[in-house]
Structures are given as C-alpha cells and as structure tokens.
Amino acid sequence: MTMNVMYRPAAAPKAPERFFIGGRWVEPISRQTLKVVSPTTEELLITYPEAGPADIDRAVAAARAAFDNGPWPRMAPAERARYLRKVADLLTARLDEIAHAWTLQVGAPISLTKKLVGQNPTLFNYYADLIEAYPFVDERKRDDGGRVRVVKEPVGVCAAITPWNAPLVLLSYKIAAGLAAGCTMVAKPSPETPLEAYILAECIEQAGLPEGVFNIVPAGREGGDYLVRHKGIDKVAFTGSTAAGKHIAAVCAERLARVSLELGGKSAAVLLDDADFTKALPSLMVYTMPITGQVCFSLTRILVPERREKEFLDLYLGAVSGIKVGDPFDPATQMGPLTMARQRARVEGYIATGRAEGAHVACGGGRPRGLDKGFYVEPTVFTGVTPHMKIVQEEIFGPVVSVLTYRDEDDAADKANNSAFGLSGAVYSSDPERGYRMARRMRTGSVTVNGMIVDPKHPFGGFKQSGMGREGGPEGLDNYVETKTIHFA
Structure with a gap:
C-alpha cells in the first residue's frame, strides 16, 4: 500500500x-x-x-x-x-x-x-x-x-x-x-x-x-x-x-x-470456473471494499473454484496490496479512513477474531504506516476461512474480505446462501446465461452478472435479514x- x-x-x-x-x-x-x-x-x-x-x-x-x-x-x-x-x-x-x-x-x-x-x-x-x-x-x-x-x-x-x-x-x-x-x-x-x-x-x-x-x-x-x-x-x-x-x-x-x-449485508461474489479473473478484477477492486468497506452491498465474500484459488489470489492480493491509502481529499487516493474511532475499533476487533478463528491474513491486517492521524485500517484479505467463521457470517463494515473456495456449482450456491443476509451479490462467467442461472439460485435482492451495478432507477433491497x-x-x-x-x- x-x-x-x-x-x-x-x-x-x-x-x-x-x-x-x-x-x-x-x-x-x-x-x-x-x-x-x-x-x-x-x-x-x-x-x-x-x-x-x-x-x-x-x-x-x-x-x-x-x-x-x-x-x-x-x-x-x-x-x-x-x-x-x-x-x-x-x-x-x-x-x-x-x-x-x-x-x-x-x-x-x-x-x-x-x-x-x-x-x-x-x-x-x-x-x-x-x-x-x-x-x-x-x-x-x-x-x-x-x-x-x-x-x-x-x-x-x-x-x-x-x-x-x-x-x-x-x-x-x-x-x-x-x-x-x-x-x-x-x-x-x-x-x-x-x-x-x-x-x-x-x-x-x-x-x-x-x-x-x-x-x-x-x-x-x-x-x-x-x-x-x-x-x-x-x-x-x-x-x-x-x-x-x-x-x-x-x-x-x-x-x-x-x-x-x-x-445490512454480507454479499457474495461467485466466480464460476469459466470466469475471466482479469476481467473480473476491476469491479472486484471497486466493490469488495467501497468507501473503506463501509457499504451495505460490499462484496465481502469471494467464492472461487478450488482448482483456481492460487490464480485468483495472485491477481487479487497483488491489486489490494497496491491500493493507495491516504487523505481522501487527494484525488489520487483510492481508500480513505474509516469514519469513526468506534468503527475502527469494531473492524480491528473482527480482524483479531479472524486470526483467533484460524483464518490466515493474506494481506493487510493492521494500521497503515505513515498515517498516525485518522481512523485508518489496512485493506485486509483473509484466506483459509470456513463458512461458519464469525468473519464470514457477520457484517464487519470495513475493508475486510474473505476468500472461500468451492467444489462445484451446487457447493458455490450453498456457500453463497449460507448467510443470514441477502442484500446483493455478483456472478462472473464467460457465459452470461450461465451466470444468470447461478444468480437465480442466490437468495439475495440484487445480483449483477459480470460486474456490480446499483442503479437508482431500478429496485434495490434485501432478502432475509437484509x-x-x-x-x-x-x-x-x-x-x-x-x-x-x-x-x-
């Protein structure tokens, strides 16, 4: 960073x-x-x-x-x-x-x-x-x-x-x-x-x-x-x-x-096994941690095929580690601080919980060096997570993302739906109709195929506790x- x-x-x-x-x-x-x-x-x-x-x-x-x-x-x-x-x-x-x-x-x-x-x-x-x-x-x-x-x-x-x-x-x-x-x-x-x-x-x-x-x-x-x-x-x-x-x-x-x-939300981004990860990366970079992750529809759970996990992490972790964190009034800044001291304490508490649960901090996990003032937290990515971990189930409302793997489409749908929330989501596939079929399986109020779109001229809201x-x-x-x-x- x-x-x-x-x-x-x-x-x-x-x-x-x-x-x-x-x-x-x-x-x-x-x-x-x-x-x-x-x-x-x-x-x-x-x-x-x-x-x-x-x-x-x-x-x-x-x-x-x-x-x-x-x-x-x-x-x-x-x-x-x-x-x-x-x-x-x-x-x-x-x-x-x-x-x-x-x-x-x-x-x-x-x-x-x-x-x-x-x-x-x-x-x-x-x-x-x-x-x-x-x-x-x-x-x-x-x-x-x-x-x-x-x-x-x-x-x-x-x-x-x-x-x-x-x-x-x-x-x-x-x-x-x-x-x-x-x-x-x-x-x-x-x-x-x-x-x-x-x-x-x-x-x-x-x-x-x-x-x-x-x-x-x-x-x-x-x-x-x-x-x-x-x-x-x-x-x-x-x-x-x-x-x-x-x-x-x-x-x-x-x-x-x-x-x-x-x-609230705990939205999933499902990358199907035919997805082009390079094409998916730009929208994932914007919508996994928008406004320092303080957005209800943030894609905070990323589901990738088991056999392509390393390929995805090489791309995603490299991009996250390059996020420019700093003063939000600098036009070049990509991520500013969290909004309040209590918000930073909340996020840091979840990061500590993730570590205690046995998840691996693949990127971030602390406070950025050189920013002594302000409620800053590094953009953080957890790997080695399981669906029932607290960091996967609860809304953190900060720049913290969990990457999970799945075996097949049934497993992906089960893991995407394994949440008390159902606000938003995304599916990535080289075949938009295949993406649509997966979107129909997701119990959530809004899904984008191959990206992330929130349009005020179309309905937005949630299933379940969203x-x-x-x-x-x-x-x-x-x-x-x-x-x-x-x-x-």
Missing part, C-alpha cells in the same frame, strides 16, 4: 444552527448538541444543535398539518413533478459542495464522491418523470359489469432515518420517492453526517415546496427512537444496521405503522402509497 500527504479542505464547514420545520428555519428548543469529528485528522469539525422531543413534536406536527390540510397530497402528479425537477436542478448546482461534505465527514475519497453525487438529482428527476405516468388511478371492471377504481394514495407522514456512510444518496432515495407519492417527510439524518441533509433542505426551500412538506431534525439514537414511536408518523423508512432495523420493525408493529428497511421493501425504481414509489379500492354499485 502506498500513502500520500495530507490535502486539507479549503475551509472549515459552517455549523448548522437551526432546524428546517414547517417551511422555516427555526431556533432549537433543545439545548443539546452533537459533534462531527474529522475521520482524517481526528479534529473536531463542528458542533451543532440536536433535536429533542419538543423539536421532533414540532416537525411531526408541521408534516401532519401539511399532509392533512395542505396542498401537496392533493396536487396533480405533474405539478409535484415540477417541484421535484426544481429540487434536482438546485442539487445539480451544488454537487461539488455535496461531494466535499461527503468526503469531509465520511472519509470517502473525493474522486469517488464526485462520481456518485449525481445520483441525488437523478433520483428527483426520475421520480418526477415516473409519477407523470404512474397509475395512481386504475379503472377496472367487475364480473357484474360494474365499475371499480383502484387508487394509489400517499401513505401519509413519513419518517426518513438514514445512516452516515452515504448520507445524501440514501436520504434522496426516500425523500424523492416519498414526495413524489404525495407524502410529507420528517428527515432524521445521522448525527455524524448532517451537512448534506441541510443542503437538501435549502434546495427544497428554494424550490418553493409548500410549508411542512419537508422537515429536518438531526438527532442521535434517542431522538430516532422517539420519532419512530411518534403517533403522528404513518410510515418509517430506515437504512442502517440489522439490529436497529429489527428494533424499528418491532416498534412499528405495535401500532401497525408502515415500515421499509434497507439493512430488510423488507425496495428503494429505487417504481417499486421505490410503491413503498409510499396505500391501495384503495372504490366500487361503483
């Missing part, structure tokens, strides 16, 4: 001072604060207000009034689409700022964040286009010749709770689809990464959406729990850990509030509507 010098951002970020509630920037009622620490320098970046119960009550009340009495749910879809396109245009004008904030708070390389931030306006434009053709009203006939209208109506007031690893992209999935459906929204961004949510609030304000349609209340775990339990919330849309998702699902079940969950519901595509809009059947006698 090679390291680079520090590239400091041009200016410190401006700390948010207010909450966006009811179409206005309002003073916090709570006197509690949150802190954001640089993952690169370990220095304090900002201190800003944390929403307390009274602030959350105010946000939910504003969203409730906007849904129950305001124009937004009652607008023609084409009119809502016009507002969404305004938001998309305003986001587009601020993409560099959004990429900078992402890198600053998370430690994702600036070269990567600049490539990915375009997904935000894409989502708003996509749902604007979709609702102009979406069947909100479907005319049908009964067997007796009578008329039926099946109507899709907005689910109501929605809480959007998002994690820190891809702050605005994961929020945009929820907000764009929810607003398109006619819902009103209360956003609770991760306390570690508030800046992009504030940029979105500014864009929504500038676009002129009616008051109360979008509200932002940054808070920690207690505030999130209060929001989820709030009787004024009709639906919760959550992205985060499986443990937190189970808690949210249980809370919502008490009053049958609607819920959609995009949770969640319920889908984000992206028409299915993402379905998350935010209720179906009403109206018969004409």
